[in-house]
Amino acid sequence: MTTADIIAAGVFRILERPITADELIPHVLTDAYGAVATFSGTVRNHARGKHVTGLAYEAYPEMAEAEMRKIAAEVYAQWPDCRVAMLHRIGKLDIGEVSVAIAVATPHRKESFEACEFAINRLKETVPIWKKEAYDDGEVWVEGVAPSAEGASAGSA
Amino acid sequence: MAETFSVTVRLFAVFREALGASALTREVAPGTTVGGLLAQLIAEHPGLDGAEKAVSFSVNRVYASAETVLQAGDEVAFIPPVSGGQLSHGERQMSSRR
Structure with missing residues (x-):
């Protein structure tokens, strides 16, 4: 299979239901791999000194999934022998729920950690997803990184 | 005059x-850029001031x-800074309440 085929067959989804990193493992693990690193991003109860009561995520779903596939292409360029999958949940989430899940399988553990960290860092830079934090006294769209036409698809590694 | 078209x-x-x-x-006029379309929308919608x-x-x-x-x-979209996380870029806040 070519890298394009692997990415086309991969799991890169924006979902409006609870997600887990474990559900990605069957999509990345084969008998040739000896390591799976997973990352789960969860909703924290505090941010910037305020008590957070809940979060709502919104995405540009078609573009977000396309950007995830671009990140996968970057991962495969750096770690040719691996499999990666990513999910991001949208809608209202409670404290402690999983908002983003990534799994990377590789022959040995070192590369799985490295590729997983790379993938989550890139996801937070380029994938068009926004979060609105709810506090006891209101709610705010939290702004993070401004993607650029140049940097968004060029990679930062 | 060239005719407008829709996006x-x-x-x-x-x-x-x-x-x-x-x-x-x-409906936009030929030659309209993405940034120009945003400027039009901001002019029409005071709630977008600073967006x-x-x-x-x-x-x-x-x-x-913006010059595209x-x-x-x-299909055009305006992409506010993505939800990010605490990277070196730092975080800013924009109140959504009007």
Whole structure:
């Protein structure tokens, strides 16, 4: 299979239901791999000194999934022998729920950690997803990184 | 005079709330850029004041520069800074309450 085929067959989804990193493992693990690193991003109860009561995520779903596939292409360029999958949940989430899940399988553990960290860092830079934090006294769209036409698809590694 | 044509605008986060819609169809003149279309919308919607400061653009679901000239049938979106996380870029806040 070519890298394009692997990415086309991969799991890169924006979902409006609870997600887990474990559900990605069957999509990345084969008998040739000896390591799976997973990352789960969860909703924290505090941010910037305020008590957070809940979060709502919104995405540009078609573009977000396309950007995830671009990140996968970057991962495969750096770690040719691996499999990666990513999910991001949208809608209202409670404290402690999983908002983003990534799994990377590789022959040995070192590369799985490295590729997983790379993938989550890139996801937070380029994938068009926004979060609105709810506090006891209101709610705010939290702004993070401004993607650029140049940097968004060029990679930062 | 060249005729106008329509583009689709997808609206998210602060843009969706300020315009009260998640998408709209818009007639634009030939030569209109993505940034120019945003300037038009900001002029029409005071709730968007300042929204252009950190925004990125996409055309047909690919990041694009503000100078990108629109074509008939394009799908445009204004991309506020993505939810990020605590990277070195830091975080800013924009109140969504009006």
